[in-house]
Amino acid sequence: MSPVEPEPTPPPDQERELEALLTLSQRGREKLQRLHEVLTTPGHYGKGATPSAVVYRENKLRLLRLLDASGQPRHGPPVLFVPAPVSRYFIMDLLPGRSFAGHVAEAGFDVYIADFGTPTREDRFADVTYYVEGLVRRCVRTVLALTGAPQLNLVGYCLGGTLALLYTALHPETVRRLVLLTTTVDGDVEGGIPWVAHRLGLAGESYDEPRLVPAAEVKSWFEMLAPGSNSLVGRVNDLWDRLDDAPERLREIRTMASWVDDVVPAPGRLLAELYRKLGPGANGLMRGTATVGDRAVDFSAVSMPVLSVSAEKDTIAPAAGVDAVQRIVPHVEILRLHGGHVGIVAGRAAAVLWKRTVEFLSAGGAAA
Secondary structure, eight states: OOOOOOOOOOOHHHHHHHHHHHHHHHHHHHHHHHHHHHHHSOOOOSSOSSOEEEEEEETTEEEEEEBOTTSOBOOSSEEEEEOOTTSOGGGGGOBTTBOHHHHHHHTTOEEEEEEOOOOOGGGTTOOHHIIIIIIIHHHHHHHHHHHOOSOEEEEEETHHHHHHHHHHHHOGGGEEEEEEESOOOOTTSSSHHHHHHHHTTGGGSOSSSOOEEOHHHHHHHHHHHSTTTTSHHHHHHHHHHTTTSOHHHHHHHHHHHHHHHOOOOEEHHHHHHHHHHHSTTTOHHHHTOOEETTEEOOGGGOOSOEEEEEETTOSSSOHHHHHGGGGTSTTOEEEEESSOTTHHHHSTTTHHHHHHHHHHHHTTSSOO
């Protein structure tokens, strides 16, 4: 019987490679386990982080008033946040310590947020007039009635900024200061949602026989502007790349992703009207031809202080189309921040916007 020969010893280089592969495999298993925990752990989703009370309702709209730690309303100068009606309001009030509206409230302001809710089929006829002269105007009236103030501060985000700008031009006597966040004014600037709408032929979206545009279709426009960034696969890939971050950071990423993914349907008439009046070619804001109902919009009435904020890496509202507001409101203060459409409002660098907004709203003291 011949002796058993010992197993050959791997060369040192091969042994190190095997150890490295085993370490990599172990790390991969650990990351998969952590990714599973992040994706399956219940957390904040779809509601504001700051305690609030509903002070007005109309159709799908809720007007929220933020409360202090004891559950009481604040009594500083009033501020109304107007988010885009095609997305959830809670990007303004994302998480404890990551809330734009909450930060403004903590600075001593009486903060309100318009939650436009989720449109359904009967809302497909809602147009610009319905939002500007209807919902936004009645929100303003409610805030002024509750506070006794003659004016409020208005903060509009994205399409909410468009509504806020149109409202302010029609009712300037009710607005003390206006903040526009990533609000496209020049519809002829390539890139962004108006450009996507133009390429997709939304000129054919019916005004007279509108449909309720499905949320999946609205979301696809954002996906076209930043492929992969708004998809489920993109969200999971982003989490995978960040799994070495602190748990609280992962919670922020997941919550922000839940907002990006939770697009709501859009009234077809609103989209058709915005495209025909303000989109490429028509460009009604820049050309001075914008109307709300039968009223012409005169931007010379916007004489109060205005702050317009754009984002350098914004693919939804390109900075050039946002900063163009200075050509229709010459006294506007332009602030361009490093970051993207969502990041400057609720991301890691959002503190820059929050601080500047509080400074801007505080200038000149309380509303008279």
